[in-house]
Amino acid sequence: MEKNEIIESVRKEAEGYFDRGEFFCSEAVVHTVNALLGSPFSEDVAKLASAFPIGLGKSGCLCGAVSGGSMALGMAYGRKHGEPMNEKMFPTSAALHDHIKDLYKSTCCRVLVKDYEFTSPERKAHCVQITGEVAAWIAEKLLEDPDVAKTIKASRK
Template sequence: MDKQVIIDLVRQKAEGYFQRGEFFCSESVVHTINELLGWPYDKNIVKMASAFPIGLGKSGCLCGAVSGGAMALGMAYGRIHGEPMNDKMFPISAELHNHIKDLYGSTCCRVLVKNYEFTSPERKAHCVRITGEVAAWIAEKFLEDDEIALNINERFGTEVEV
């Protein structure tokens, strides 16, 4: 399967979960990336992302999609007690932050939605797009990582063309 097809699929899945109201932004990203990776974590892991929507519990701070994205990066680059920090974790997390900031001007939820009435369909569509962007960006980075891409390739049953 072509790399771009997988990235587009991930974007659509994450956006769909949020658009349909099945999950909020952070939950959509975590669930979608866990699925992409072949469910390395129990589906209940999404519960850990449930505090992040609307800028961390409706506080308007860090975008929930970005928070969920950081959690999703931890699925591949995180550590457990006693392990050293993976050299990729901090740089790729910062890269995610910078990518969203470059695209949207901020990673702060209240700034990202300041031009929208919160309950409007336009605000939701905007947040759905950000959610899809985060999930797609993570999928792309994982597909560029030979070790992770190998696992994704096995799951999709074919070599991903880079």
């Protein structure tokens, strides 16, 4: 599978989980990126993202997809107790934040959905799109990292 095909596959997978109601935004991103990486974590890892939807537990703050995306980056760049911080972690997470802010003018859930009735299909479609964008952006960045890309390609054979 080519890089762009993988990215679009990841986008559609994350969007599908959210659109079908199987996961909320943060969970969909974490679950999808875990699969992209060859499932280095049990599928229970999505539970760690369950408090983040609707802007951190329905508080309307940081977009759940962005929160889940930062968690998903930790799958590739995170550390264990006693290890040094991976130099890629902070700049990549900040770049995700900036990418979504550039595209949507905010990373705050309540701002991202302010023009929608929350229970409307239009709001859900908007959030599904953001979820797919986050997952696709992460997939692209991970595929651009030679160390991570070889893991991804090996897991997709």
